[in-house]
Amino acid sequence: MFLTPFIKGRPVRAVGGAVEPPVRLHSVALLGADYPGLRADLRVKEGDAVVAGQVLFTDRKHPDIAFVAPASGRVASVTFAAGRRLSALIVELDGDKAEKAASAPIRVGTAGDARALLLSRGLWPAFRSRPFGRIPPPDARADAIFVHAMAGFDGAPDPAALLPGVAEEFAAGLRLLTLLTEGAVLTCFPEGLELPEIETPGIRRAFFAPHPMTSMTSHHVAQLHGQVRDRPVWTIGWQDVVAIGQLLRTGQFPGERIVAITDAHSGRPVLKRALLGVSLHDLFVGSSPPAANLISGPAISGNEALWLSRYDTSAARIVPPQTSNLWKALTSSSGALRPILPHAGLDTALPVGIPAVPFLRALTVGDAESVEKLGGRALVEEDMLRASHRCTSGTDYAAKLRTVLDRMEAEG
Amino acid sequence: MIAIRQPWQVTFAVTLALLPPVLTMLDRNGNAALRVLVTALVVSLIWELIFTRARRQPPSWHGIATALIVSVMAPTDLPLWHLALALSFGIVIGEQVFGGRGFGFLNAAAVSLAFLIFAFPGTVLPEPGPDLGYATLPGLALLLALGLVFWRVLVALAIGLIAGFAVVNGTAPEPETFLAALFAATFLVADPVASAATQAGRWLYGIVAGLLAAFFSATGLASAVVFAALLAGLVAPLIDDIVIRARTGRRSARG
Numbered sequence: 001m002f003l004t005p006f007i008k009g010r011p012v013r014a015v016g017g018a019v020e021p022p023v024r025l026h027s028v029a030l031l032g033a034d035y036p037g038l039r040a041d042l043r044v045k046e047g048d049a050v051v052a053g054q055v056l057f058t059d060r061k062h063p064d065i066a067f068v069a070p071a072s073g074r075v076a077s078v079t080f081a082a083g084r085r086l087s088a089l090i091v092e093l094d095g096d097k098a099e100k101a102a103s104a105p106i107r108v109g110t111a112g113d114a115r116a117l118l119l120s121r122g123l124w125p126a127f128r129s130r131p132f133g134r135i136p137p138p139d140a141r142a143d144a145i146f147v148h149a150m151a152g153f154d155g156a157p158d159p160a161a162l163l164p165g166v167a168e169e170f171a172a173g174l175r176l177l178t179l180l181t182e183g184a185v186l187t188c189f190p191e192g193l194e195l196p197e198i199e200t201p202g203i204r205r206a207f208f209a210p211h212p213m214t215s216m217t218s219h220h221v222a223q224l225h226g227q228v229r230d231r232p233v234w235t236i237g238w239q240d241v242v243a244i245g246q247l248l249r250t251g252q253f254p255g256e257r258i259v260a261i262t263d264a265h266s267g268r269p270v271l272k273r274a275l276l277g278v279s280l281h282d283l284f285v286g287s288s289p290p291a292a293n294l295i296s297g298p299a300i301s302g303n304e305a306l307w308l309s310r311y312d313t314s315a316a317r318i319v320p321p322q323t324s325n326l327w328k329a330l331t332s333s334s335g336a337l338r339p340i341l342p343h344a345g346l347d348t349a350l351p352v353g354i355p356a357v358p359f360l361r362a363l364t365v366g367d368a369e370s371v372e373k374l375g376g377r378a379l380v381e382e383d384m385l386r387a388s389h390r391c392t393s394g395t396d397y398a399a400k401l402r403t404v405l406d407r408m409e410a411e412g
Numbered sequence: 413m414i415a416i417r418q419p420w421q422v423t424f425a426v427t428l429a430l431l432p433p434v435l436t437m438l439d440r441n442g443n444a445a446l447r448v449l450v451t452a453l454v455v456s457l458i459w460e461l462i463f464t465r466a467r468r469q470p471p472s473w474h475g476i477a478t479a480l481i482v483s484v485m486a487p488t489d490l491p492l493w494h495l496a497l498a499l500s501f502g503i504v505i506g507e508q509v510f511g512g513r514g515f516g517f518l519n520a521a522a523v524s525l526a527f528l529i530f531a532f533p534g535t536v537l538p539e540p541g542p543d544l545g546y547a548t549l550p551g552l553a554l555l556l557a558l559g560l561v562f563w564r565v566l567v568a569l570a571i572g573l574i575a576g577f578a579v580v581n582g583t584a585p586e587p588e589t590f591l592a593a594l595f596a597a598t599f600l601v602a603d604p605v606a607s608a609a610t611q612a613g614r615w616l617y618g619i620v621a622g623l624l625a626a627f628f629s630a631t632g633l634a635s636a637v638v639f640a641a642l643l644a645g646l647v648a649p650l651i652d653d654i655v656i657r658a659r660t661g662r663r664s665a666r667g
Contacts, residue, residue, distance in 0.1 A: 338469075338514075339512060341605065344558075357610075373660050374656065389415075392418055392514070394418075
């Protein structure tokens with residue numbers, strides 16, 4: 001009751017080890033919420049049969065950016081939110097009945113080739129740029145590319161356990177990244193990870209201590225690159241780099257991802273082979289207790305969802321705490337603004353040493369100038385997870401940050 | 413690891429921390445102290461409920477903690493309407509007009525006690541003894557463990573006190589002085605809402621509060637710490653602003 005312990009949503013260390021094969025997966029979805037600002041130009045309609053890697057829609061503003069099917073199946077539904085923005089495109093899987101195209105390696109020689117390949121084959125959305133955390137436009141310049149291969153504290157799969165098994169694909173992916181930037185490709189590993197050195201100019205490695213804040217991309221960018229206002233960077237996860245390597249090797253779209261799932265009941269996280277945008281019900285099939293919430297991403301994000309977000313590699317099932325009605329009447333805040341009460345837990349909730357309380361206050365009132373002054377331009381939603389979790393205000397700071405970033409972006 | 417997620421959890425922890433000092437005070441002063449305590453609780457809860465109702469906010473119940481702090485530090489023989497007026501001023505002007513605890517930047521108990529001394533000349537806060545200091549220790553440990561008191565503020569306060577005494581008296585303060593000041597230091601100066609919010613700012617804030625407390629100490633230690641807490645709380649936002657400016661300057665110089 002009092003002093004909610006973290007136990008139900010403990011921010012676990014990254015998990016490694018044996019990967020369980022999936023139980024049968026029934027559906028995957030591409031979610032509009034993953035691509036803020038996207039206007040989808042549909043290339044399929046409900047009922048169409050699609051194969052893995054087939055273009056489902058493109059970005060109306062940048063028609064070169066393709067969004068593709070993670071696996072083969074049938075388009076079950078396409079729903080829109082307000083303003084004709086895509087809500088979700090759901091593909092019912094057919095268990096790969098469709099015949100696979102013959103696999104043939106792809107050769108990429110020039111920077112133009114590399115961009116065209118990733119754009120047309122659906123891997124471009126793996127990149128997000130800083131500032132603002134958006135999919136970069138096809139012709140955008142990156143002063144550096146940051147590859148996140150850290151053992152996060154959010155229950156994500158541990159690259160230390162998994163990367164050695166796919167080291168060749170990873171290296172091939174990295175080499176392709178070097179064609180996309182004139183700057184460095186910075187791979188950020190946890191201390192102690194052993195991987196053969198890649199002898200390609202432009203690829204640099206950095207090792208970071210296992211700590212919640214030093215495992216954040218924002219920390220890496222601040223340490224190795226500096227400000228992003230005039231020198232934008234792109235970020236990408238290690239599994240997406242491996243996927244690029246697989247695309248080069250096989251010529252086929254690699255929709256598979258290893259997802260770490262944490263169940264509040266069994267406690268121990270396990271790794272499962274799954275798909276991009278996989279249905280969370282499929283991941284947690286079996287022992288489903290009533291009143292359990294499925295979460296895309298770390299348990300503390302509280303991000304209830306039906307499908308895995310494009311950028312998440314972990315999922316959790318939590319059981320919401322039960323509270324009596326009397327207790328709710330005495331303490332609950334039905335939508336009312338609650339205060340930010342400073343406490344030591346908040347001071348360590350933000351990366352890059354940003355002073356938490358002034359920053360959260362500025363976000364709460366949408367004070368873009370102060371947010372900028374405190375270093376908010378380089379942050380994205382994931383950086384706000386711990387602050388939202390720990391603050392007494394109950395504010396969703398990720399959403400507040402997005403609002404402020406949108407304003408900064410509009411004002412330039 | 414324990415997580416603070418709700419304002420009332422903070423109130424609960426602070427109230428728990430206040431119990432040993434309150435019991436010490438009741439044990440020492442008996443019925444006179446009980447009378448002060450009950451009046452303080454009734455007045456602060458009335459104001460808290462009026463304001464949270466009007467704003468449709470959930471009550472944080474922090475009025476309880478404010479009432480307990482004031483009861484421990486106020487003289488037990490004061491007229492109850494003095495107490496009621498002082499608490500009303502502290503809670504309404506020091507806290508609720510900003511939107512409640514956590515939206516303002518002052519400690520309501522410090523404002524109440526300062527009002528008591530200013531508005532009713534002749535009110536003298538009783539000098540705390542070492543027993544109050546000892547009774548504060550378990551609560552201090554709890555608040556430190558929960559992160560609701562910043563150790564930086566307390567260490568800086570001690571540094572400020574030593575430096576201030578050296579300037580004013582030419583000597584270091586007695587160990588008993590620290591013990592006697594511990595209650596007010598914990599619940600007034602180190603209040604996370606009144607303290608500076610940046611790490612460097614907390615050092616500065618604590619030192620400012622310690623220096624001020626030493627300079628005012630001729631009028632009695634208890635009121636000295638009250639005024640030191642109040643004035644340091646007033647400059648805390650300025651301290652944070654300076655720290656943030658310095659940080660921004662450093663970043664742009666580097667980037």
